[in-house]
Amino acid sequence: MHIYKLSGRNVEVTEAMRDYVEEKLTRLDRYSDQITDARVTLMVRDVRDSGRRNRVEVQLNVPSGIIRAEEHHSDMYAAIDKASDVLERQLRKFKTRYMRQRSEALPAPTPGPAEAAVDSGDDVSEFMPEIVRQKRFEMRPMSAEDAAAQMEALDHDFYVFKNMKSGLTSVVYRRKDGHYGLIEPS
Numbered sequence: 001m002h003i004y005k006l007s008g009r010n011v012e013v014t015e016a017m018r019d020y021v022e023e024k025l026t027r028l029d030r031y032s033d034q035i036t037d038a039r040v041t042l043m044v045r046d047v048r049d050s051g052r053r054n055r056v057e058v059q060l061n062v063p064s065g066i067i068r069a070e071e072h073h074s075d076m077y078a079a080i081d082k083a084s085d086v087l088e089r090q091l092r093k094f095k096t097r098y099m100r101q102r103s104e105a106l107p108a109p110t111p112g113p114a115e116a117a118v119d120s121g122d123d124v125s126e127f128m129p130e131i132v133r134q135k136r137f138e139m140r141p142m143s144a145e146d147a148a149a150q151m152e153a154l155d156h157d158f159y160v161f162k163n164m165k166s167g168l169t170s171v172v173y174r175r176k177d178g179h180y181g182l183i184e185p186s
Contacts, residue, residue, distance in 0.1 A: 011044040024084040037061040
């Protein structure tokens with residue numbers, strides 16, 4: 001896989017790191033027909049009481065979506081390994097869903113005896129998300145801070161609201177580090 005963008009925050013991306021990322025992500029080559037763009041960010045930050053913490057973020061753009069992995073570890077190379085594993089699982093699910101949608105759109109060919117006997121060896125588990133509940137609610141204009149307070153009052157992990165500054169639908173969410181994030185359309 002060719003990495004289109006590899007960057008570092010609070011860390012110098014060495015040639016060894018660049019080579020290791022390339023090597024680990026070559027496992028994703030079998031999915032390259034689904035990947036349209038890739039971005040990898042390596043970060044180091046100091047965490048109180050535990051010293052340095054390495055974080056690897058990878059975002060792959062695929063047709064009609066994004067596949068993303070974020071992993072943390074005290075060792076940068078171990079974080080890269082973990083992120084690579086997560087991406088492979090997610091791409092496997094995406095490919096299964098993508099192939100199913102394509103096959104449903106086309107008439108199914110009848111496999112011959114030789115084709116039926118061939119096992120691809122690819123452990124592709126089928127993933128089909130199921131929507132089990134639907135909600136409708138009135139979105140009143142509010143600030144992101146008010147939305148975060150509303151989210152906490154409801155004890156939710158995220159809250160969808162109409163941002164009174166931009167007039168757009170936005171999402172405030174609780175991050176793993178305990179802080180809040182804001183998602184806005186561009």
